Amino acid sequence: MARRPPSWWFEGGRVPITARALSQAYRAAVSTRRWLYGKGLKRSRGVGVPVIVVGNLIAGGSGKTPLAIALVERLRAEGWSPGVASRGYGREQDKQAVWVEAGTDPRQGGDEPVLIAHRTGVPVRVDRDRAAAARALADAGCNVIVCDDGLQHYRLRRDIEIEVIDGRRRYGNGRLIPAGPLREPPARSGLCHFRVVNGGSEPVAEPGFGEWPMRLDTGSALPLLGGRPLPLQAFADRRVHAVAGIGDPERFFATLRGHGIAVVPHAFPDHHRYTAQDLRFGSDLPVLMTEKDAVKCQALAGERHFSVPVTAHLPEAFWISLLDRLGTRGANP
Numbered sequence: 001m002a003r004r005p006p007s008w009w010f011e012g013g014r015v016p017i018t019a020r021a022l023s024q025a026y027r028a029a030v031s032t033r034r035w036l037y038g039k040g041l042k043r044s045r046g047v048g049v050p051v052i053v054v055g056n057l058i059a060g061g062s063g064k065t066p067l068a069i070a071l072v073e074r075l076r077a078e079g080w081s082p083g084v085a086s087r088g089y090g091r092e093q094d095k096q097a098v099w100v101e102a103g104t105d106p107r108q109g110g111d112e113p114v115l116i117a118h119r120t121g122v123p124v125r126v127d128r129d130r131a132a133a134a135r136a137l138a139d140a141g142c143n144v145i146v147c148d149d150g151l152q153h154y155r156l157r158r159d160i161e162i163e164v165i166d167g168r169r170r171y172g173n174g175r176l177i178p179a180g181p182l183r184e185p186p187a188r189s190g191l192c193h194f195r196v197v198n199g200g201s202e203p204v205a206e207p208g209f210g211e212w213p214m215r216l217d218t219g220s221a222l223p224l225l226g227g228r229p230l231p232l233q234a235f236a237d238r239r240v241h242a243v244a245g246i247g248d249p250e251r252f253f254a255t256l257r258g259h260g261i262a263v264v265p266h267a268f269p270d271h272h273r274y275t276a277q278d279l280r281f282g283s284d285l286p287v288l289m290t291e292k293d294a295v296k297c298q299a300l301a302g303e304r305h306f307s308v309p310v311t312a313h314l315p316e317a318f319w320i321s322l323l324d325r326l327g328t329r330g331a332n333p
Helices: 017-038 064-077 111-120 130-139 186-191 249-258 291-300 316-326
Strands: 051-055 082-086 098-100 124-126 144-148 160-166 194-198 212-217 220-223 239-244 262-267 287-290 305-308 311-313
Touching: 051 064, 064 082, 064 111, 064 144, 064 160, 064 212, 064 311, 082 111, 082 130, 098 111, 111 124, 111 144, 111 291, 124 130, 130 144, 160 186, 160 316, 194 316, 239 249, 239 291, 249 262, 249 305, 287 291, 291 305
Parallel strands: 051 144, 051 160, 082 124, 082 144, 160 194, 194 212, 239 262, 239 287, 287 305
Antiparallel strands: 098 124, 212 311, 220 305
16 A cells, blocks of 8 residues: 555444445456456466465555565475565566565565565566566576465466465455455455464464464564664663554554553555655654665664564464475475
């Protein structure tokens, strides 16, 4: 999303009549598109290697990228040679396909792909046509493709679908865009092979029977100018400026508060392009930001700016189930 979602999506309230009417038109378009692919009138493209799609049903963030990073790291540990395909949302020349590396300008590669390349070091390809991106990765020697986002990109044939659910917001009011946050009807969730719930106060269903819990852990802050990481505990009982330009900034702010940090929150739109003025807050307090924001603020950073990385943790049974479904095809001995 490019801005804060409408209040009626997640906070209750009456949905405007215009939004409800547009939602019905959107529903018809989504249903027609799925029907065309289901009947073979539109074709999905395979790339000759397994494809794992990580996505969600709601507009905005839910924790897809941390899970994609965890998938890449586990697959590599199991002997696979993974690559990551993404659209690279928010980049300037989005009609141009790009190989993304850790040093790629986020304006050219997209903030999330640059973050993935920085964290994993695996080949990352961004393209509006994710099937073309996956094909390029397979041609480059990757024997399994992780698609960061793209649950609705049916042009790319997939072997495994993983839906990531925001455990706090879930599906909001349960309506389709623009009356609600849903890109597809809730029933679409049942077609995914795995449903991963990111955080939330309610316990998920018993793992393996519908939903798998995911926990995002963090314990350190990395200086953007380089240097020794500091434990988050070093900021406990102190005021800090907290910067988050993600789908759900409150999740980041709550994480910091959970470490006893007094947060002065600064929420920006998802995929926001930062300027120096954005980071001038009128005080010399430390500035803590998400990794996704940090890759865009490197050139603007001073000694008070820190990135707070997160690591996704899931039950071992989830990995066993996923690897069993993936099989051994393509894995190195």
